[in-house]
Amino acid sequence: MNKILSFIWIFLVISIADLKAQxxxxxxxxxxxxxxxxxxxxxxxxxxxxxxxxxxxxxxxxxxxxxxxxxxxxxxxxxxxxxxxxxxxxxxxxxxxxxxxxxxxxxxxxxxxxxxxxxxxxxxxxxxxxxxxxxxxxxxxxxxxxxxxxxxxxxxxxxxxxxxxxxxxxxxxxxxxxxxxxxxxxxxxxxxxxxxxxxxxxxxxxxxxxxxxxxxxxxxxxxxxxxxxxxxxxxxxxxxxxxxxxxxxxxxxxxxxxxxxxxxxxxxxxxxxxxxxxxxxxxxxxxxxxxxxxxxxxxxxxxxxxxxxxxxxxxxxxxxxxxxxxxxxxxxxxxxxxxxxxxxxxxxxxxxxxxxxxxxxxxxxxxxxxxxxxxxxxxxxxxxxxxxxxxxxxxxxxxxxxxxxxxxxxxxxxxxxxxxxxxxSLEKGKNEGPKAFIIAKEQRDPAMVAYLANQLRVQGIEVHENEEAFVILSEQPYRNLAVSLLTPQAYPKEAKYPPYDAIAWTLPYLYGVEVEAKEDIDFDVSALRLMVSDAVYKGKLAGEGNTYVLPYHAQNTVLPALYWIKGQNRNAEISVLTGSTVVSGDTLPAGSIVFRRINANQASQMAQDFGLDFRAISTSIPADQQKAVNLPRVAIYHTWYNTQDEGWSRYTFDQRGIPYTSIDKDFLKAGALKSKFDVIILPRVRGNAKNFVNGVDKKFGPMPYTKTAEFPSHGFPASTSDMTGGPGFGGIENLRKFVEEGGLLISFDNTSAILAELGIASELSPVNTSGLFHPGSIVRAKVRKTDHPVLYGYPETFPIFRGNGPLLQTDKYNRDLMLVQYGHQPLKDEVPFEGQILGLPEDMKTEKAEKSEEKTPPYVVAGMVRNEQEIVGHGSVFNLPVGRGSVLAFTFDPLHRYLNHHDAPMVWNALINWDRLK
Structure with a gap:
């Protein structure tokens, strides 16, 4: 009441004052x-x-x-x-x-x-x-x-x-x-x-x-x-x-x-x-x-x-x-x-x-x-x-x-x-296609299906549902946005000026969710109900027995579920199937997870909380078809000169519930890394090896970033008494020792090029391309080593998100280090020679390869790539043995801006199987 009276008094004062010249x-x-x-x-x-x-x-x-x-x-x-x-x-x-x-x-x-x-x-x-x-x-x-x-x-x-x-x-x-x-x-x-x-x-x-x-x-x-x-x-x-x-x-x-x-x-x-x-x-x-x-x-x-x-x-x-x-x-x-x-x-x-x-x-x-x-x-x-x-x-x-x-x-x-x-927008929904989008609930990762529905709702897009599917009807005010998010983008190749940012964002590809665009409404709209709260997929536990099996399809929540169950039950035994295995008449794909020494309540809670479907079985699985899971101690490295992408990595790990330690140059310089960590992740950073080794120029030091009474906002989320300098060559050598002693080093995007420059990933060399322009687009990748643990749960071909990152390759004799390639076609030096090989008998003449009638799918799924022939066939993901450990080098960022969730399980696979990637 006093505030109202004061406002009235102030308003009267203002009104009187306004009668005079201000x-x-x-x-x-x-x-x-x-x-x-x-x-x-x-x-x-x-x-x-x-x-x-x-x-x-x-x-x-x-x-x-x-x-x-x-x-x-x-x-x-x-x-x-x-x-x-x-x-x-x-x-x-x-x-x-x-x-x-x-x-x-x-x-x-x-x-x-x-x-x-x-x-x-x-x-x-x-x-x-x-x-x-x-x-x-x-x-x-x-x-x-x-x-x-x-x-x-x-x-x-x-x-x-x-x-x-x-x-x-x-x-x-x-x-x-x-x-x-x-x-x-x-x-x-x-x-x-x-x-x-x-x-x-x-x-x-x-x-x-x-x-x-x-x-x-x-x-x-x-x-x-x-x-x-x-x-x-x-x-x-x-x-x-x-x-x-x-x-x-x-x-x-x-x-x-x-x-x-x-x-x-x-x-x-x-x-x-x-x-x-x-x-x-x-x-x-x-x-x-x-x-x-x-x-x-x-x-x-x-x-x-x-x-x-x-x-x-x-x-x-x-x-x-x-x-x-x-x-x-x-x-x-x-x-x-x-x-x-x-x-x-x-x-x-x-x-x-x-x-x-x-x-x-x-x-x-x-x-x-x-x-x-x-x-x-x-x-x-x-x-x-x-x-x-x-x-x-x-x-x-x-x-x-x-x-x-x-x-x-x-x-x-x-x-x-x-x-x-x-x-x-509403009229377009009435008169133009698609008239609806159908997202079936039963897919390889139902939790991501629910996540897609929820993300659309965050955008104000109306989502309906029935028991089988989520449905987005186009006749709504934000129809244009729905179509934009759910269909591929086609950035014009002839654009005169380079794009300001990424040019593709098709959520179904980024999330690994199948969405059907319907040109006509051929279903009963009245049977749908409008979603008024977030969708939550609660996994199911079926079957009987005291062994629990999770069929693996590269679901995003599997790794956090493993850490959770070990936190609940230290005696839980977890193993991964190393190949396709028939269990109780069902074929389980490689990568499927087996749990022992947990009870039904724990299995049921894990299923519900992480959106995973489990089977209880009573039959035994041969020991030679599985490998024990030893959950790793993970570190995420950050420089002091560029924290952009390591922040997205930390956010992704926190959202997924995957424990990690944030480390900087001082950890590398201190050494003994393998005694502290099993896996070190190097997110994308700007610059080259010189920047990575030297960090912020030491002539500016000391440069503290610590919380003090005078500067209370500093020291978070990390702290240092001096930001200047980098790990130096001593720290780089300690990083090499970490791998040689059995650790797994995972690099994203240009940190893979930095490791190649530094000789830690010495088999990788930069590829010189002529006119390749690859702004952030969704493109097709092809698996080259289908049985490799990093690719568990993935089909032979799948979309990934890639920007203008480095392009790396190995010598031809080392191509078995390449796990995934860009596009479907092989590199020119991998195309089989056709004809007589001099020095060999005539009957050893190579046979002309039969051409497949199947049309090769285009490289670009959404966005645009100029001169794509310069990248198709080159390596996307490499696994490089170093001593007793290995380097897993991505030439794109699989944790890009918390967007490309379909790419992320390759990282989760690496963490689950970190000690057997060689």
Whole structure:
């Protein structure tokens, strides 16, 4: 009650104050000028910041303005300021949206005029009606639009080194709450602005500590010193903006929650990279399943914003020449995937609050110099700029205000487009194929079938079911997204510019689940029930006996089940069948797991908890047909210069419930690795052997990453007193000894090339290709050693996900080291010679091989590969004996971004059978 009265009093005070001319905060204005390095970077529209009598500006709250040299704020300070705005202005609302992996809070800030705030739930309800054309006819939509306001969602701080926007948004929020300037007033009255102030709070606090601890005050920007903390989130670094299909990280879950609560008409994500201000449209090709209305909105809004920035005399704003518009897995693409509009900015940033002379004279985008005058860059900046933190804030803020003003003056158009896109998707579901997708529940890995159904539901796609299958009916508002996720992508080979990211994401192939596309509805739709909660596959236990058998089909949950049962019952005996075996009249495939000395309750619980089907048997299995499973002690290695992909590996292991130890250079240098671990995994890292051996340049040391009272966010998820240096050649030698003494070393993607460079995987050599271009696509692989334990549960051919990783090969006499190859055709040097071999008798002439009538399936399943003949036949997975141990080298990443779950069981197979891969 007291808060309501205080709001009434504040509102009266504001109303009285607004009758008079608003006072400009001259101190604030003077500081803006002081920290802006050039008048061309100083927009006049930002020099009218209000000196409000009751709502504190950043200057009054912090004692300094936003953009002050050498000052950035931790999340507690940022949230504290928004809390103060919410306490002093009835036009600002602050709400929690969940917790990060480390327990920090996510918040959204909602700003509008008094009428908007009073009717906020009403307006959210109106947008929800417009989002579903099944419930709202075109005539009803027109009436709703007249009683609606667009929600414009602005987010910042997803990438922690991009430090301008989270600071800028505090100043923008103050302007939106207090200013009576014409454009701000129009925004406040006609738009509901939703601000995500710090998208990744964990990473932001780590980076702020990093700035104050290590980079503040450095004389040069390009001096080789790491500008970023080694970690942002607990698991995911820059790829936190590549999680929009998996929705695995808490940051993504928060973004999705905000979208489905508010149904924003536009979402704008603020980033920093290219000079001076890029406003997204992209070079194309655009995603096939984004409505043409959205694609047109990108153009109109981008050109509007560029024009507004240029109109203020500010050079360097541009569009088009950066990014493409194809990959649908960015965080902000929750909007584009759901009939809204997702956009982003890239402002030039210094990874902190210092001022530097920046030289981008050689930078090119879409082939053109970044400082050249082009149709998409009407007013370029000079190729060298003296660039400050405040310059960054000026550019981003002017652009955002321009975009918000566009929404304010085109609100009905944006709302009508929002409805029309959902209507179009629904009509396509009615009139175009496929009309439905059927996912049979009984498949080789039923738990992954349930997982696919749940992932579709996370995306807002409606899933129905009956006893036999999950069913996705196309006649629904997010039909386009469903088709995009469930059918192969065909990236155009003739695209002029390289793609910005991966180009294939067909979930059935990535998950190893069969999905049937139905062109007609030939089943009883009324018999289906809509899923309202997640599917859970609970495995079954059948048969009688005290031995339990798991038929193996490379299910993803088998290895965690083994660790679980050993944790429950230390006396449990586990073995694996080394070949196809007939048991009680049934044929069990190689890799099937046999359990003894466990009871029926444990077997039943394991079946239910891990989604696995067991058989109890009373017959014995010959000892020579099975091998005891010795579950390994696993380590996952991380460098201190690149933690991106090891984070995804750790996340995958944690999600699967597979125990591991995270290790770094100091473990390698200490040696005695085999006494501590049985398996060491080397996830993909950037760079080459030199980077791997030497790590961060020691001239910058010591560089601690430890938790202290002054820097409390550091030391997690790993800690070191000095990040500089690498394992050195001594550590590499210890890694070699680990393998020679019987350990298994598993390498992903370019770490396989690094091991080849270092001589640990000496049989592997790089392959020089001519024009091979292999962006992230789903391609076919063929098994060469069908009886090898790494391939248990896999058919002879299967799809894998591969990007532009290394291509490696062995000499011809060593081809038995190759377990899997890319594509179906052999290498040229493996094609049998046809004809007379000189020196041999005529009757030993080689017979001409009979050509198979069966057509060879294409290499590319989804995506695109140029000059694929350069890779087909080369090795995909190698097993290399080294001493008493072995190296298992993948030339792709089988744990890529928690997406390619069908590839992962090759790793699980290696761990189950780690001591018999030679």
């Amino acid at each position: 006072q400009i905060d001259q101190d604030y204005v003077q500081k803006i000028k002081e920290f802006t390095t050039d008048d061309k970077f100083l927009p006049a529209s930002l020099l009218d910041i209000v000196d409000h009598p009751t709502v504190p500006s950043p200057l009054k709250h912090f004692g300094h303005i936003i953009g002050t040299e050498g000052i950035v704020h931790r999340t507690s300070e940022i949230y504290g300021y928004y809390q103060k705005l919410a306490e002093t202005s009835p036009l600002v609302h602050m709400q929690e949206m969940g917790l990060t992996e480390e327990g920090r809070k996510f918040y959204l800030i909602v700003i509008g005029n008094q009428e908007s705030m009073d009717r906020l739930e009403h307006y959210k309800g109106q947008l929800a009606k417009l989002a579903d054309a099944r419930k709202t006819s075109p005539e009803q939509a027109e009436a709703i639009i007249l009683d609606s306001k667009p929600v414009y969602y602005v987010s910042a701080g997803m990438h922690a080194t991009e430090m301008g926007a989270p600071e800028m948004l505090m100043e923008l929020a103050y302007r939106l709450a207090t200013s009576e300037a014409g454009d701000i007033k129009a925004i406040r009255e006609n738009v509901i602005t939703v601000i995500n102030p710090v998208s990744e709070p964990d990473g932001w606090d780590k980076q702020v500590d990093w700035y104050f601890r290590h980079t503040k005050g450095r004389e040069k920007f390009d001096d080789g010193f790491p500008r970023s903390a080694p970690y942002w989130g607990k698991y995911v670094f820059h790829d936190n903006n590549r999680d929009g299909l998996q929705v695995s990280q808490e940051i993504t879950k928060s973004i999705f929650k905000g979208f489905f609560e508010f149904h924003p008409t536009v979402m704008l994500d603020l980033h920093e990279s290219v000079p001076l201000l890029y406003i997204s449209t992209g070079t194309g090709p655009y995603n096939d399943f984004v409505d043409p209305i959205t694609q047109s909105e990108w153009q109109v809004m981008a050109n509007h914003d560029v024009a507004e920035v240029s109109a203020q005399g500010m050079p360097g704003a541009f569009t088009w020449a950066f990014y493409d518009g194809w990959w649908p897995g960015y965080g902000i693409w929750v909007a584009n995937n759901h009939n809204s509009n997702g956009r982003f900015y890239e402002t030039y940033g210094n990874a902190g609050a210092d001022t530097y002379l920046r030289d981008y004279s050689t930078s090119r985008f879409a082939g053109d110099l970044a400082s050249s005058k082009e149709w998409y860059r009407p007013y370029p900046a000079s190729p060298l700029v003296y660039w400050s933190f405040r310059n960054n804030i000026n550019y981003t803020q002017v652009g955002v205000i321009a975009s918000l003003y566009y929404a304010a003056t085109n609100s009905q158009l944006l709302l009508r487009n929002f409805y029309k896109k959902g209507f179009n």
